[in-house]
Amino acid sequence: MDFKYDVIVIGAGHAGNEAACAAANMGSKTLLITMDMNKIGQMSCNPAVGGIAKGQIVREIDALGGQMGIITDRSAIQFRMLNRSKGPAMWSPRSQSDRHQFIQHWISTITNIPNLYVWQDTVKELVIENGEVTGLISALGVHFRAKSVVLTAGTFLGGLMHFGKNQLVGGRISEPASFGITEQLKSIGFTTDRMKTGTPCRIDGRSIDFSKMSEQKGENDFHKFSFLEEAKRELKQESCWITNTNQTTHDELRKGLADSPLFNGQIQSIGPRYCPSIETKIVTFADKISHQLFLEPEGVDSQEYYLNGFSSSLPLRVQIDAIHTIQGLENAQLFRPGYAIEYDFFDPTQLKHTLETKRIKNLFFAGQVNGTTGYEEAGGQGLIAGINAHINCMGGKEFTLARNEAYIGVLIDDLVTKGVDEPYRMFTSRAEYRLILRQDDADVRLTGKGYEIGLATNNRFQQLNTKIEKQNILTEFIKNYSIKPAFINEFLASRNSSELKHGCKLSDLVLRPQLSIEDLSEAIPALKEKIEAIGSRKEEIVEATEVLLKYEGYIEREKLIADKLQRLEHINIRGRIDYNTIQSLSTEARQKLSKIDPETIGQASRIPGISPSDVNILLVLLGR
Template structure:
C-alpha cells in the first residue's frame, strides 16, 4: 500500500512525487517502461517568459526542477532584458541526457520514492483507497496524482502517416475515461507538435547569428552560486524562414494533417506550427528559427520555430530553403500528437477531482503546455495529496503573489478551448511577482508546509539579510558636501545637489540599481549574498509603483477572496439561467473565481457583491 501514487514520470510526475516524499510518506511513480523520468521529448529548455518565475517558485517551495535545470544547463539567456526587471525571465537550454540522468539519480537516492515501470490499464476506487491495475500486477494507494502527459489515447501524425503513441518511439495508453472510470474528459482533444531534429554535421552555423550563453544570467536553485555553471556552455544560433520556405508549405496545404481534417485536436495558439504561421500570417514569410543543441552527447539540434506535421519529403524540402540548413539532414522527423485531456472545471484549486476525491491531475493532461507549467501543477497536486493524508489544510497559492496561483485558478475557472500557456500578462500584479523576489513571496507558503529543511534555513537567512540591507539603503545618507559631490562625479552617479539616501540613489533612472547597491555596500565593508542584494535593489527600483498597485489590488482582493456558496447562487431567481448554468458547471469557491468565469454577467456580479457577500 502506497500513500501517494503518481501515474506518469514526466516533469509533473517528478515534482508531485518529490513534494509528497517531503512529508515522509510512501510514494510510487508508476511510469511507462522505456521512458526516462523527466525526459524532454520536445524542446530541451527550461524557463522563459512567465515560466522562469514558475521554476523559481517551485524551487522556493522545495521542488527539484530548478536544481536539475542548473546542473544540466548548456546555455543561459535572460529574456526581455531590455524591458525592465519586472518582466525579465531566465531561460536555459538543458542537456536532455544529463537532465534525465540526474533526475533518475535523485529519485533513486530518495528512500521514500519507489519507481514502478509498468503500463497502467485501469484505476478504480474502493472506499478510501485506489486500485491501480497494470500490465504486470496490482497496487493499492491512498491517493493518486495523474500526470500522464500526451499518452492518453495518443495518436501521432506525420503527413498521411498515423501511428499510436504519446511521443516518438513510445507506446500510447488507453483513453482517459477508460482508465479512470467516472472522470470526465474534455470533449475536444488537444494537439501539440514538434519539429524535425537535425544532424549537427549537416548544419552550416557560419550563416547564422550566434547567441552565446549569458554569463550574467542568474541560476534557478537557491543553493547554487549566482552565476555558477556545472557543465560546458555552448551557443545557440538564429536563422529565419523566407518566401521560398513558406511557399512550399502553402503549396502543400492539402497534405497537412492540421488543415485536411486528419487532426481533430486543438493546438496551442501561442506555440503554433509552421503551417499555422503560414496561413494565420499570410503576408509574413520571415519567422525566426532558433537552432538549439539537444545534448553534448547527441549530434541532434532542435530548430525551434518550425514545428510541423507535414509529410517527410516536404519537411526536408522546406527546411533546406532556410539559410544555413541548405544541406540539412533529418535524424527524427517532426510530428503532431493528439491526446485526451481532463475537464479542468471538474477539479478544485488543489487540482483534486470533484468527481473522484483523492484523485489529482497535473500537467499536460490538464490541457497545459510546457514543462514548467506541468511541474508547477505537479508540485501543487503532490503537496495537497500528501496534506490530505496527514489531515492538514489545503495548500493554495494566491494569484496576487504567485504565477502558479494564476495558472491553477485560470485552469479550474473555465473550460479549456485550447492548450493553456502562462504569460506575465496573465498576472494582474506582475510588477511585484518577479523572479528576483521569489523567496520573499513564497516564504509564507513554504512555512505553511510545516517542514524544516535546508531551503527553510536559507529563506530565513535571506529574509533577515533583506531587512538589514533595506534598512541600510533607507537610512544611509549622502550629505551634499564637496567630498561626496566629487565622489558622485567619479562614480558617474550624477549631481548631488541635496542630501539623498542610498535608496534614492539606487532609483536614479540612468543607473543600474543592482550595480549601485552592490558597490556601495562593498565600499562600506558590508558583505551579503548577491541574490539578496539584487532583490533589494530591484525592489527599491519598483517601490513606488508596487505600493500604488498594492493599494489598488488590496481593494479588489478583499472582495475577490471572499468565499461564496455556489449552491445558494444557483438557487437564486435574481441570477439569469445562463449564469446559473455556468456557476453549476464551475462551482466557484470565491468571488474572484466567479469573476473569472467566462460569460458571467456584470449584473450577476453586482447582485452577489451587494446581496450575498
C-alpha cells in the same frame, strides 16, 4: 497480490516527478509508475526550461521545495535572463538543458528519495469505490492500493502521432500510447476532449553550416533557477544559432499543404495558437516573407539540434525540401522529422484548486491532462497535486496559492475557473499582480509556506532568513547614508546624471534610472564595503534590494489593490446557493455558476460571462 502505498503518481514527466517527490519528501509512502525508467523527466519537445512567465513558475517550484530548478541548473548548457530591457516584473530566466543530463539528474533524484519507489508498467484501470479512488490495476495485472492517486499522463492518453498522412499510435515518438483511463473516467461522467501539439525535426549538427547563422551566446553572471547556494551550473556552456525562413522556404511548404494533417481534416483537435506550426504560420501570416528560427543544442556531447520555430506535421519529403532552402541548412541531415500529436485531456473546471477532482475523492489531475502545455506549467501543477495528495493521506489543511501569491496560483485558478479552449500557456499578461510576482523574490513569497507544510528543508529556510537579514541591512544603510554634493557630483556628471545642489540620502540616488547600486559602490567606499560584507550571494541580494528600492511605491500600491480584491476570496459560497433558482441572475450566469460551483465570490467573479451585476446579486444574497 496487493501492494499498498499512500500516494501513487501515474506518469514520470515533469508533473509526475514533482508530485512524487513532493509527496515522498513530506512523508507519504509514494509510488511513481512510468512506462520507461530510462525516460524519467524526458524533454519531449525543446531542450529548454523557463522563458517568459514560465521562468517565474520554475523559481516558485524551487522556492516551495520542488526539484525542477535544481535539476535545470545542474544540466544547463546556456542560461539567459529574458526581457532585461523591460521592468523587473517582466524579467524571466530561461535555460537550455543537456537533455540526457536532465534525465539522469531526475533519475538520480527520484531513486534516492526515502519513501519514493518506482514501478515500470502502464495503468489500465483506476479502482474507484463509493466515489473515492482506492488504487489501480496495471497492464501487468498488478493491483496497487493507495489513499491518493495523481494522474499525470501527459500526451499518452489516446496518443496519436501524425507524419503527413501517416499516423502512428503513441504518446511520444517510439513510445506507446495509453488506453483505458480516459474511457473509464468518461463512463462515470468526466468531460474529456482532444488537443493537439507538435514538435520540430531534429538535425545533425555535423551537417549545419553555422558560419551562415548568427550566434546567440548565453550569460555567465550569477543568475540561475534555484535559490539554494549549492545548486550551480556545472556543464560547459553552448551557443544557440539564429537563421530565418525565406520566400522559397514558404513556397516549398505550400506544396505540401494538401497533405498537411492540419489542413486536410485529418486533425480535428484544438492546437496552440501562440506556438503554431510552420505551415500554420505561412497561412495565417501569408504576407510575411520570413520567420526567425533558432537552432538549439541538445547537449554537450550530442550533435543533435532542435529547430525551434519549425514545428511541423508535413510529409517528410516536404520538410526536407523546405529545410534545405534555409541559410545554413542547405545540406542538413535529419535525425527524425517533426510531427504532430493528438491526445486526451479533461476539462479542468472539474477540479478543485487543490487539483483534486470534484467527482472522485482523492483523485488528482496535473499537467497536460488538464489542457496545459509546457514543462513548467506541468511542474507547477504536479507540485500542488503532490502536496495535497499527501495532505489527503496524512491530514492537514489543504494547500493552495492565490493569484496574488504566485504564478502557480494564477495558472491553477485560470484552469479551474475559466477552463481551456486551447492548450494553456502562462504569460506575464495573465497575472494582474506581476509586479509582486517577480522571479527575484519567489523565495521570499513562498519558501516560508513550503517550510510550514514540511516540504522546504530547514537548510533552504535558513538560507532564506540569511538573505532577508542581509538585504535588510543593506536597505537600511542605503536609506540612512547621507551624501554631500562635493563628494559625488563629479561621479554623477560622468554618468550623465544631474549634479546635486544639496545633500541627500543614498537611496535618492539609487532611485535615478541612470544609476545602480553597483555603479554607486565605485564612488562610495562605505557602500562597497557593505556589499563585500554580504558574502557569497552579494550579486543576488544587491539586485533584489535595488528592485525593491526603485519600485517601492509601485509595489506597495499593487499590494494594496491585491489586498482589497483578496477580501472577495474569503467569502465562501460553495454549497450555499442554488443558482438555478435565482432568476435575477442572467441565464449564462446560472449555467456557469452551477457547472463550476465556485469556492468563493472572488472565483465566481473571474468566471467568463459573470458580470459585475451578477457578483453584486450574489453579495446581496449572502447578506440576507
